[in-house]
Amino acid sequence: MDKNILRSLSYGVYAISTLDGDRPVGCIANSTMQVTYDTVVVSMNHDNFTHECMEKTKKFAISILGEDIEMNTIAFLGFQSGREKDKFEHIETLTIDNMPVIKNSVGYLICEVIDKLDTETHTLFLGKILDGAVLDDTKTPMTYAYYHKVKKGNSPKNAPTYIG
Numbered sequence: 001m002d003k004n005i006l007r008s009l010s011y012g013v014y015a016i017s018t019l020d021g022d023r024p025v026g027c028i029a030n031s032t033m034q035v036t037y038d039t040v041v042v043s044m045n046h047d048n049f050t051h052e053c054m055e056k057t058k059k060f061a062i063s064i065l066g067e068d069i070e071m072n073t074i075a076f077l078g079f080q081s082g083r084e085k086d087k088f089e090h091i092e093t094l095t096i097d098n099m100p101v102i103k104n105s106v107g108y109l110i111c112e113v114i115d116k117l118d119t120e121t122h123t124l125f126l127g128k129i130l131d132g133a134v135l136d137d138t139k140t141p142m143t144y145a146y147y148h149k150v151k152k153g154n155s156p157k158n159a160p161t162y163i164g
């Protein structure tokens with residue numbers, strides 16, 4: 001199989017956040033999509049701390065990142081683990097429905113985990129959308145292609161799209 005064809009699938013870039021007790025935790029996930037009018041799915045690697053916390057809280061927020069997102073925010077959230085670091089120390093958040101949301105984002109969805117499907121490496125979390133809002137309609141939501149081509153970003157091995 002030509003694995004390069006997988007690079008032709010389109011995505012956005014999102015911050016998935018939840019809580020570890022009272023502490024905000026989360027990571028970056030491109031593999032987020034709307035499934036029905038009020039459900040979304042997120043593919044989360046088993047090794048991500050966010051996975052463990054989503055299983056416990058059964059709730060998560062999706063912050064839709066814009067093209068203007070600071071690469072530092074992606075670095076904090078997408079290239080280190082909340083197990084060792086307090087990632088949100090330097091990222092401004094809003095608390096919506098008890099969930100941390102990235103302030104500098106296009107908007108957010110607040111979801112309740114209503115089902116899961118396991119693969120060898122990732123769990124698909126099915127979330128029912130409880131709430132959502134646009135925070136800044138002047139921002140353009142960032143596509144995964146823009147992240148790679150314009151922002152010159154990379155994806156770590158826990159991203160489902162990683163090609164070793």
Ligand SMILES: Cc1cc2nc3c(=O)[nH]c(=O)nc-3n(C[C@H](O)[C@H](O)[C@H](O)COP(=O)(O)O)c2cc1C
Pocket residue numbers: 013025026027028029030031032043044045046047048049050051074077078079080081082083122147153154155156158159160
């Ligand atoms: C652009 C980008 C896209 C990513 N997409 C996903 C994804 O869809 N699913 C996933 O499990 N990890 C994805 N990751 C990797 C996680 O963000 C990364 O493993 C993170 O360090 C996990 O942090 P945690 O241990 O605090 O949860 C992505 C990372 C980046 C930078």
